[in-house]
Amino acid sequence: MSAEHAPLDNKAAPVQPIPQRRTRILSIQGKRRIFALEHPLWTALERMAARKGTRLNLLIASLLSAPGDGNQTSNLRAATATWLLDECDRVQEQLLASTRGILSAIPAPAVTMTVGQQVIAQNSSFALLATQKLAVKEEPGAGADLTLRLNVPPARLMALLTADPHRAVGAPFTLTSARSKISGIMNTAIIMQSGSTPLFLCVVRSLAEQS
Numbered sequence: 001m002s003a004e005h006a007p008l009d010n011k012a013a014p015v016q017p018i019p020q021r022r023t024r025i026l027s028i029q030g031k032r033r034i035f036a037l038e039h040p041l042w043t044a045l046e047r048m049a050a051r052k053g054t055r056l057n058l059l060i061a062s063l064l065s066a067p068g069d070g071n072q073t074s075n076l077r078a079a080t081a082t083w084l085l086d087e088c089d090r091v092q093e094q095l096l097a098s099t100r101g102i103l104s105a106i107p108a109p110a111v112t113m114t115v116g117q118q119v120i121a122q123n124s125s126f127a128l129l130a131t132q133k134l135a136v137k138e139e140p141g142a143g144a145d146l147t148l149r150l151n152v153p154p155a156r157l158m159a160l161l162t163a164d165p166h167r168a169v170g171a172p173f174t175l176t177s178a179r180s181k182i183s184g185i186m187n188t189a190i191i192m193q194s195g196s197t198p199l200f201l202c203v204v205r206s207l208a209e210q211s
Contacts, residue, residue: 161190
């Protein structure tokens with residue numbers, strides 16, 4: 001795995017269009033009903049039905065039988081949002097379990113973080129680095145006392161890594177506490193898992209000289 005420096009790029013991310021609604025007619029408890037929902041919500045409902053091993057109309061009938069405010073479209077949106085949040089929690093737990101195993105096998109200080117630069121796991125070497133260099137005990141992202149940032153726009157870093165997932169990019173980083181900070185270069189690679197959001201795997205390659 002080769003590593004190179006990531007060029008800085010401050011271009012703003014493109015604005016995503018607002019999803020359009022799709023109207024569908026479904027048979028709910030023997031009656032034809034019309035529902036208008038955004039495309040992503042229909043996709044989520046279809047995946048929910050597949051996960052539960054049932055048909056879409058039976059799933060919707062079950063969701064609408066739960067107590068609500070009387071507005072069936074709003075109730076469907078709320079039920080779908082709740083399911084998506086539960087799915088995020090499930091995937092997060094799976095990611096934590098797998099990334100902790102990867103990190104424990106790396107001798108150098110290392111973390112995994114989301115594309116939005118939220119640290120979700122670290123190894124013991126990274127915790128030791130923070131303790132020795134910054135004299136703190138908190139994990140990055142756990143509180144305001146310790147913050148880890150890659151000094152490359154996430155969208156630019158993501159583009160470089162997805163162009164060739166088998167390489168690592170040297171990204172400048174800053175680890176800051178309430179009293180001091182350290183900086184250096186992290187070899188950054190991407191972890192792609194089916195059905196989940198990509199993660200950055202960041203391993204400290206070098207530290208800058210502290211003045």
